Amino acid sequence: MTLLAVRPHPDDESTSTGAMLAYYHGRDVRTGVVICTGGEEGEIHDSDLDPVADRSRLGELRTQEVKNACAILGVAELRMLGFRDSGMAGTPANQHPEAFANAERVEAVGRLVRIIRELRPSVIVTDPPGGMYPHPDHVMCYEISVDAFHAAGDAQAFPDDGPPWQPKKLYGVAQIDDGAWEKLTPKFIDAGFDMGWMERRPRRSRGPGPETATVALDVRSYSEHQRRALLAHRTQIPPESFLVSLPPELRSLAFATAYFVRLSPPSTPGEHEADLLDGLDETPGVV
Numbered sequence: 001m002t003l004l005a006v007r008p009h010p011d012d013e014s015t016s017t018g019a020m021l022a023y024y025h026g027r028d029v030r031t032g033v034v035i036c037t038g039g040e041e042g043e044i045h046d047s048d049l050d051p052v053a054d055r056s057r058l059g060e061l062r063t064q065e066v067k068n069a070c071a072i073l074g075v076a077e078l079r080m081l082g083f084r085d086s087g088m089a090g091t092p093a094n095q096h097p098e099a100f101a102n103a104e105r106v107e108a109v110g111r112l113v114r115i116i117r118e119l120r121p122s123v124i125v126t127d128p129p130g131g132m133y134p135h136p137d138h139v140m141c142y143e144i145s146v147d148a149f150h151a152a153g154d155a156q157a158f159p160d161d162g163p164p165w166q167p168k169k170l171y172g173v174a175q176i177d178d179g180a181w182e183k184l185t186p187k188f189i190d191a192g193f194d195m196g197w198m199e200r201r202p203r204r205s206r207g208p209g210p211e212t213a214t215v216a217l218d219v220r221s222y223s224e225h226q227r228r229a230l231l232a233h234r235t236q237i238p239p240e241s242f243l244v245s246l247p248p249e250l251r252s253l254a255f256a257t258a259y260f261v262r263l264s265p266p267s268t269p270g271e272h273e274a275d276l277l278d279g280l281d282e283t284p285g286v287v
């Protein structure tokens with residue numbers, strides 16, 4: 001195992017890391033995915049399902065969907081961490097005793113340490129500090145990934161969870177505003193998409209620019225793999241979604257670059273690497 005992505009919900013592996021996973025599979029790099037929760041609090045967009053009657057088996061359905069998506073992305077190993085979706089911040093699901101956000105930290109970290117020691121990745125990719133967005137599971141995903149990254153190589157920590165293995169590098173997915181969407185908006189409109197939602201968004205200051213990312217991967221060639229993986233999440237992503245219905249050329253431009261920030265060892269301001277695997281030697285991960 002070379003690269004392991006730790007993601008909060010079934011579909012997060014495809015939305016923010018899908019093209020990256022396909023990119024490395026295309027380079028014969030062995031990849032893995034850990035999904036922290038069953039995604040039980042998601043919506044049901046699959047028109048073949050009943051949004052009420054099928055709700056109780058949503059976790060089961062989404063587990064199958066992530067299996068299908070990982071097969072499309074060439075992921076060699078998929079593991080479910082087994083916690084319950086905590087729901088959006090401020091919803092009743094936050095109080096569920098099995099919710100990921102309510103898990104004992106040591107229990108959640110221990111489960112992830114066990115997987116890291118078994119799969120022995122050199123590089124781990126997770127959510128950025130504070131989560132991709134302030135969903136309790138995204139925040140928790142980041143927190144347990146940092147703790148498990150450090151604990152996995154510590155022989156004193158979790159001694160019953162396998163022999164120590166220290167991955168070399170930990171990255172967070174970076175949400176970068178590189179101006180691509182702004183430039184492409186007239187083309188989206190020409191292609192018949194209603195981009196009013198972009199204009200209706202509350203005015204916000206520009207996000208961090210590409211210079212703040214440690215790694216910028218050109219994933220244009222893997223846009224179609226990512227689209228098919230997204231479509232495997234039938235309950236979450238309807239075929240008319242903007243995410244999957246752009247014409248192929250436009251889609252590859254809209255999702256051309258995947259950005260990451262190195263969290264450990266911490267990147268220095270202005271530091272750039274050509275690739276997530278930069279600097280790894282022949283025997284990565286040796287403790």
Ligand SMILES: [Zn+2]
Pocket residue numbers: 008009012135138
């Ligand atoms: Zn999510």
